[in-house]
Amino acid sequence: MAKRDYYEVLGVERGASEADLKKAYRRLAMKFHPDRNPGDKEAEDKFKEANEAYEVLSDDSKRAAYDQYGHAGVDPSMGGGAGGAGFGGANFSDIFGDVFSDFFGGGRGGSRGGVQRGADLRYTLELDLEEAVRGTTVSIRVPTLVNCKPCDGTGAKKGSAPVTCPTCGGVGQVRMQQGFFSVQQTCPRCHGQGRIISDPCESCHGEGRVEEFKNLSVKVPAGVDTGDRIRLASEGEAGMHGGPAGDLYVVISVREHSIFQRDGKHLFCEVPISFTDAALGGELEVPTLDGRVKLKIPEGTQTGKQFRLRGKGVAPVRGGGPGDLMCRVAVETPVNLDRRQRELLEEFRASLEGNSSHSPKASGWFEGVKRFFGDL
Numbered sequence: 001m002a003k004r005d006y007y008e009v010l011g012v013e014r015g016a017s018e019a020d021l022k023k024a025y026r027r028l029a030m031k032f033h034p035d036r037n038p039g040d041k042e043a044e045d046k047f048k049e050a051n052e053a054y055e056v057l058s059d060d061s062k063r064a065a066y067d068q069y070g071h072a073g074v075d076p077s078m079g080g081g082a083g084g085a086g087f088g089g090a091n092f093s094d095i096f097g098d099v100f101s102d103f104f105g106g107g108r109g110g111s112r113g114g115v116q117r118g119a120d121l122r123y124t125l126e127l128d129l130e131e132a133v134r135g136t137t138v139s140i141r142v143p144t145l146v147n148c149k150p151c152d153g154t155g156a157k158k159g160s161a162p163v164t165c166p167t168c169g170g171v172g173q174v175r176m177q178q179g180f181f182s183v184q185q186t187c188p189r190c191h192g193q194g195r196i197i198s199d200p201c202e203s204c205h206g207e208g209r210v211e212e213f214k215n216l217s218v219k220v221p222a223g224v225d226t227g228d229r230i231r232l233a234s235e236g237e238a239g240m241h242g243g244p245a246g247d248l249y250v251v252i253s254v255r256e257h258s259i260f261q262r263d264g265k266h267l268f269c270e271v272p273i274s275f276t277d278a279a280l281g282g283e284l285e286v287p288t289l290d291g292r293v294k295l296k297i298p299e300g301t302q303t304g305k306q307f308r309l310r311g312k313g314v315a316p317v318r319g320g321g322p323g324d325l326m327c328r329v330a331v332e333t334p335v336n337l338d339r340r341q342r343e344l345l346e347e348f349r350a351s352l353e354g355n356s357s358h359s360p361k362a363s364g365w366f367e368g369v370k371r372f373f374g375d376l
């Protein structure tokens with residue numbers, strides 16, 4: 001199946017900034033997350049596609065390679081991408097090393113003799129703001145490649161064993177003479193494995209690994225935010241032919257909250273306030289993550305005024321004191337007035353007539369308008 005352009009997948013311009021990419025990816029990830037679309041194959045595919053696109057475009061060097069060479073520059077199949085919920089074909093290793101090692105005879109450490117470290121995996125974990133702030137332990141179910149039991153990861157049928165490749169003598173590389181140059185290339189017979197399996201194991205078809213779901217318990221520390229990564233060492237894909245396993249990266253994505261917006265360690269919320277309280281002063285009940293607290297409002301408070309509640313924000317995961325909660329008051333115009341209330345307000349309006357000292361903003365504004373027309 002032909003792959004779609006990564007920029008098109010995320011719905012952004014080619015020159016999109018990192019923040020735009022993140023925003024676009026977040027929107028898609030939220031929309032198509034398998035937890036929200038159980039059993040919906042199309043949503044799952046869209047989710048994987050977005051994960052893959054973001055994986056590449058969020059990494060400067062991968063993005064540069066993609067811009068120059070297209071999909072060929074960043075083929076995730078080299079990393080052995082996993083399928084299933086929550087995954088993109090994540091491979092955090094250096095693509096240039098993979099693409100060019102054949103030509104420079106470099107060979108990545110450990111790939112000799114068929115032993116290869118398993119790929120790193122990425123899992124997107126959605127949390128509520130409260131969970132992210134307080135920390136939590138969640139169990140996740142991740143599809144991954146594990147060592148095949150019948151053959152013990154060797155890929156060879158029980159009773160048989162892989163044999164050293166006769167073409168390269170187990171090195172995985174062969175030297176070829178090309179004109180003046182002697183070029184080292186991956187052995188065509190064993191594809192760099194150094195060993196060949198003449199009698200492959202039936203349950204893994206010689207791969208040495210099989211796909212399996214693993215249940216893992218993830219301890220999320222208090223204070224994490226969207227984009228933070230928790231590394232679970234050796235919980236990624238099993239290595240090839242007995243190589244060490246890769247790591248699993250759990251990437252945090254915090255859901256939007258109905259009351260609070262978060263910016264780093266600070267929280268923001270908007271609190272409606274009656275115009276009489278705003279004018280006369282009063283006491284408000286405002287929500288915090290630890291419950292309600294009282295907030296004194298001085299008389300003459302204007303709409304948009306922000307009150308800072310020190311220490312009622314989030315204690316960041318990397319240490320340091322907690323941030324603040326900023327409550328922005330919004331003065332509310334009273335509605336559905338009865339006759340008596342109307343009379344009171346009519347009387348009140350009349351009492352203001354001709355005295356601009358009660359309206360600090362309006363008088364300043366009219367001064368500005370006057371100056372503006374005077375300058376014309």
Ligand SMILES: [Zn+2]
Nearest residue numbers: 165168187190
């Ligand atoms: Zn060979």
Ligand SMILES: [Zn+2]
Nearest residue numbers: 148151201204
């Ligand atoms: Zn096997």
